[in-house]
Amino acid sequence: xxxxxxxxxxxxxxxxxxxxxxxxxxxxxxxxxxxxxxxxxxxxxxxxxxxxxxxxxxxxxxxxxxxxxxxxxxxxxxxxxxxxxxxxxxxxxxxxxxxxxxxxxxxxxxxxxxxxxxxxxxxxxxxxxxxxxxxxxxxxxxxxxxxxxxxxxxxxxxxxxxxxxxxxxxxxxxxxxxxxxxxxxxxxxxxxxxxxxxxxxxxxxxxxxxxxxxxxxxxxxxxxxxxxxxxxxxxxxxxxxxxxxxxxxxxxxxxxxxxxxxxxxxx
Amino acid sequence: xxxxxxxxxxxxxxxxxxxxxxxxxxxxxxxxxxxxxxxxxxxxxxxxxxxxxxxxxxxxxxxxxxxxxxxxxxxxxxxxxxxxxxxxxxxxxxxxxxxxxxxxxxxxxxxxxxxxxxxxxxxxxxxxxxxxxxxxxxxxxxxxxxxxxxxxxxxxxxxxxxxxxxxxxxxxxxxxxxxxxxxxxxxxxxxxxxxxxxxxxxxxxxxxxxxxxxxxxxxxxxxxxxxxxxxxxxxxxxxxxxxxxxxxxxxxxxxxxxxxxxxxxxx
Numbered sequence: 001x002x003x004x005x006x007x008x009x010x011x012x013x014x015x016x017x018x019x020x021x022x023x024x025x026x027x028x029x030x031x032x033x034x035x036x037x038x039x040x041x042x043x044x045x046x047x048x049x050x051x052x053x054x055x056x057x058x059x060x061x062x063x064x065x066x067x068x069x070x071x072x073x074x075x076x077x078x079x080x081x082x083x084x085x086x087x088x089x090x091x092x093x094x095x096x097x098x099x100x101x102x103x104x105x106x107x108x109x110x111x112x113x114x115x116x117x118x119x120x121x122x123x124x125x126x127x128x129x130x131x132x133x134x135x136x137x138x139x140x141x142x143x144x145x146x147x148x149x150x151x152x153x154x155x156x157x158x159x160x161x162x163x164x165x166x167x168x169x170x171x172x173x174x175x176x177x178x179x180x181x182x183x184x185x186x187x188x189x190x191x192x193x194x195x196x197x198x199x200x201x202x203x204x205x206x207x208x209x210x211x212x213x214x215x216x217x218x219x220x221x222x223x224x225x226x227x228x229x230x231x232x233x234x235x236x237x238x239x240x241x242x243x244x245x246x247x248x249x250x251x252x253x254x255x256x257x258x259x260x261x262x263x264x265x266x267x
Numbered sequence: 268x269x270x271x272x273x274x275x276x277x278x279x280x281x282x283x284x285x286x287x288x289x290x291x292x293x294x295x296x297x298x299x300x301x302x303x304x305x306x307x308x309x310x311x312x313x314x315x316x317x318x319x320x321x322x323x324x325x326x327x328x329x330x331x332x333x334x335x336x337x338x339x340x341x342x343x344x345x346x347x348x349x350x351x352x353x354x355x356x357x358x359x360x361x362x363x364x365x366x367x368x369x370x371x372x373x374x375x376x377x378x379x380x381x382x383x384x385x386x387x388x389x390x391x392x393x394x395x396x397x398x399x400x401x402x403x404x405x406x407x408x409x410x411x412x413x414x415x416x417x418x419x420x421x422x423x424x425x426x427x428x429x430x431x432x433x434x435x436x437x438x439x440x441x442x443x444x445x446x447x448x449x450x451x452x453x454x455x456x457x458x459x460x461x462x463x464x465x466x467x468x469x470x471x472x473x474x475x476x477x478x479x480x481x482x483x484x485x486x487x488x489x490x491x492x493x494x495x496x497x498x499x500x501x502x503x504x505x506x507x508x509x510x511x512x513x514x515x516x517x518x519x520x521x522x523x524x525x526x527x528x529x530x531x532x533x534x
Contacts, residue, residue, distance in 0.1 A: 043515075138515070138518070139521060142511060143517075242410075242531055244408060247405075248310075248405070250405075250406065250524070253521070254521055261508065265509075
């Protein structure tokens with residue numbers, strides 16, 4: 001059972017890992033600083049507890065202990081219990097989710113590890129918006145995609161906002177960084193993945209008919225610039241979601257959801 | 268041609284409609300105050316100009332005049348030209364999109380008007396998040412849904428953030444407010460719409476097979492609470508998007524996109 005330790009002094013050094021969560025120069029969840037991973041709220045904390053991210057401590061108000069009781073039963077970490085006011089002073093704002101967990105970043109997974117057994121993966125290039133990244137992981141989890149690979153110039157999926165928007169699914173859907181971009185797409189090809197670029201380009205084939213492989217990797221770029229030509233050339237098929245004339249491409253997380261949905265529907 | 272008028276004094280009363288855009292107590296885009304509709308950025312301003320929302324004025328930096336030249340050619344409204352600094356003082360923050368247009372709210376469309384000729388409509392209950400509303404309209408426009416109807420307890424689609432997130436499509440996709448909820452769903456039934464409730468409930472039929480009508484109305488509720496039982500009972504079919512176990516329902520705008528996509532695919 002997690003040990004409950006009362007914190008009355010916001011300056012208590014035992015809760016330093018939870019300090020100044022929204023202060024850009026001191027926040028603990030940035031790689032290069034402490035690089036900690038923060039889970040917020042009962043559901044996301046539960047997802048962290050069932051993930052490869054092992055929390056080193058929790059900080060929460062008294063009434064979050066009860067919904068977490070089962071989850072904390074076998075856990076040997078402190079639950080720092082504080083009033084909402086003391087918690088607000090520690091984290092720097094009023095947090096109405098009422099509970100946080102903090103974990104060290106574990107060793108990164110390798111491309112090999114995340115592809116093991118995967119049938120559907122998303123491969124991202126230039127997706128540098130934390131909210132889009134979070135939504136993408138949420139949609140991947142909900143619609144049965146197995147993994148996410150990062151090509152070039154993507155944001156940190158373990159940033160606090162990304163964890164929150166993903167509803168904790170960045171902690172559970174495995175991801176890995178590719179080191180050579182786009183050359184490492186060959187790692188997918190070698191493993192039998194059909195590599196499909198999603199593009200609004202009207203020359204591309206319809207998404208509904210494009211995904212014919214037993215294993216499929218869906219390449220997605222950022223809104224606006226989309227995929228680089230270099231990445232496009234490294235794919236097997238260019239596919240599009242049929243869009244109405246005079247509209248924009250879909251948000252990248254929505255486009256991914258559509259592709260995941262199509263994949264579930266046809267397999 | 269829109270008349271270009273230079274504004275050097277941030278206190279100039281001619282730009283009062285653009286004042287304090289983010290200040291909750293004074294912002295001009297709230298119903299009950301001035302109720303103005305604000306378009307931000309070249310693309311959204313262009314969409315406003317091709318919509319039923321007729322701007323009364325624009326405020327922008329000099330270099331936004333050129334990309335808007337064609338659009339402004341036949342327009343008889345002032346373009347208040349200001350430096351980025353003066354503009355920031357007027358609106359209350361630095362606006363890197365560089366141009367704004369403001370319009371009075373026109374008369375609301377009726378349910379009859381928005382249903383005229385429509386094949387696919389979304390009907391929302393309790394969607395009170397401006398960002399979700401905006402995304403919903405963006406997805407409706409992109410994936411060919413014809414109209415949006417508001418049942419009970421929805422946020423204002425003409426709130427500045429909703430306009431922006433929709434990329435201006437709230438100005439173009441017609442919408443109307445239902446007055447009696449959910450009784451007014453009969454207005455749809457009378458016009459031959461098949462009324463489908465989207466729900467994560469596992470008893471519901473698969474979305475892919477549910478949409479059999481020539482005209483389809485898709486009922487969507489807010490994340491979390493979902494549709495009320497009362498609304499559910501007023502529908503013809505309950506349909507679900509197949510989700511992985513242990514995940515949450517999709518974001519409402521994403522769920523809508525999936526349904527719109529399915530509708531395009533099968534019709």
